[in-house]
Amino acid sequence: MFDRLRGALDSAITKATTRELSEKNMADAVWDLQMVLIQNDVAVEVAEHVCELTKQKLLGSRAGRLDNIGRLYKTAIHDSVLEVLKPEHPLEPIEFVTARKQKGETTIIMFVGVNGTGKTTTLAKMAHIFKKKGFSVVIAAGDTFRAGSIEQLQQHADRVGVKVIKQSYGSDAAAVAYDTIAHAKAKHIDVVLIDTAGRMQSNKNLLEEMKKIARVAEPDLKLFVGDALAGNDALSQAKEFHSAIGIDGAILTKVDADPSGGAALSIAFVTGRPVVFVGVGQGYDDLKKFDPEWFAKRLVGAD
Ligand SMILES: Nc1nc2c(ncn2[C@@H]2O[C@H](COP(=O)(O)OP(=O)(O)OP(=O)(O)O)[C@@H](O)[C@H]2O)c(=O)[nH]1
Ligand SMILES: [Mg+2]
Incomplete structure (x- = not known):
């Protein structure tokens, strides 16, 4: 990669x-x-x-x-x-969740990004990682917008063995997130993962809806999911999402498809938030920690 x-x-x-x-x-x-x-x-x-x-x-x-x-x-x-x-605001999601669990707190993570970048797949991969590490997980079906999104999410969740809280299409995504968080708190579930609809960074209505979800759910982490193949466009997306809700980290997907990798540098520099994971395939284990040291070494051929 x-x-x-x-x-x-x-x-x-x-x-x-x-x-x-x-x-x-x-x-x-x-x-x-x-x-x-x-x-x-x-x-x-x-x-x-x-x-x-x-x-x-x-x-x-x-x-x-x-x-x-x-x-x-x-x-x-x-x-x-x-x-x-190297970010001004470092983030290691697994350590973050571990620290909160030790204090008896649930961690709420919201995934945002434009259409088709890999939000839902990445969410399922993270559910899988958290489960493997022994955390309990519940998913909010917060994409009530795109036809088929709820079934797709349910299918992923069934495969990784995690419960989904959902409502019907067209219902208020913020309410779905709210219900899921209430469920998680009542059952002492460690991690809530909120799926959201893909939205172009220029779509004001959908950006407003996303802000509403963030206001209601008060996520501990907002992760921007960008397609590494989108190159410079992934940067302009990251900028817009960051200015709309303030992201805590980015995940670059489809790195297995041989992107140039420049987007990782740009996003980290412009948002000041770290790239935390990269997606390297369609399987649930195909999510790797992004290591800046590895990336820098690899660039200059020192590995
Ligand atoms: N090769 C590869 N494919 C990926 C990766 N991540 C996601 N995909 C594929 O990208 C496609 C879109 O993924 P989704 O998870 O549905 O994307 P999304 O952002 O939820 O899409 P919307 O809900 O429509 O906005 C699917 O075919 C995934 O299998 C990755 O890291 N590598
Ligand atoms: Mg999706």
């Missing part, structure tokens, strides 16, 4: 390190880096920021010997990427 960005960076690094690290060559190398990032779905503002950090690090660590240039350049990129990916 994320191979495309890494491959492109590899050739930029090779090109840069066959030359001396003079002021001029460094500017060229950083320019190459910026182009590679932009061509791989990193938003322009984010690519510029990564390059500025890289330049500062290079300037601060003047190469002594020529054979160190390659390593210096790689380290500078690695550290800059890591700096962008």
Whole structure:
């Protein structure tokens, strides 16, 4: 996964390190880096920021010997990427739920995103993870909008062995979430997962409905689910959802389909919230923790 960005960076690094690290060559190398990032779905503002950090690090660590240039350049990129990916507001959902359970509290998690990004599948994957870790889970069928969504959710829930609280299509999604939370509190259930309808970031009515669900359910975590293949569009979606309800973290799906990976950098930088998981397939075990260190290392070929 994320191979495309890494491959492109590899050739930029090779090109840069066959030359001396003079002021001029460094500017060229950083320019190459910026182009590679932009061509791989990193938003322009984010690519510029990564390059500025890289330049500062290079300037601060003047190469002594020529054979160190390659390593210096790689380290500078690695550290800059890591700096962008390391969130101001860290989040580890499983630890988060564990800490709340220890205090006897239920954790409410709401999934949001545009149509078809993988919200419902990701919710089922997370239900599966939480169950495997010994937590009790209940799901709110908060997509009362799209035909077939409730049956689809029920099917996933049956497969992972979790109860769904639902009403009919067209009913108030906030009320479904409210009922589910009341059920969870009465039965001392550890985790409530709220599915929501897909909505375009430009659809004001549906965004208002989402805000209402968030107001009523008061989720402890609001997770944005973005399709990694959407590239830069995933960033504009993340921005809109973040400004509408304030997300706590992002999940990038379909990473198995070989996206460039640039969206991970952009979303983390622009929202200041971490990418917590990546979806790597359609099975319930196909959800992996996103590790910024792994991503940064992989980009510069240090793994
Ligand atoms: N390859 C791959 N497919 C995925 C992944 N996550 C979800 N999908 C597929 O993407 C499609 C859409 O997934 P859903 O979970 O229905 O997406 P959604 O966001 O709930 O869609 P709406 O409810 O219509 O907004 C399904 O076919 C999923 O199997 C992933 O990580 N990898
Ligand atoms: Mg869905």
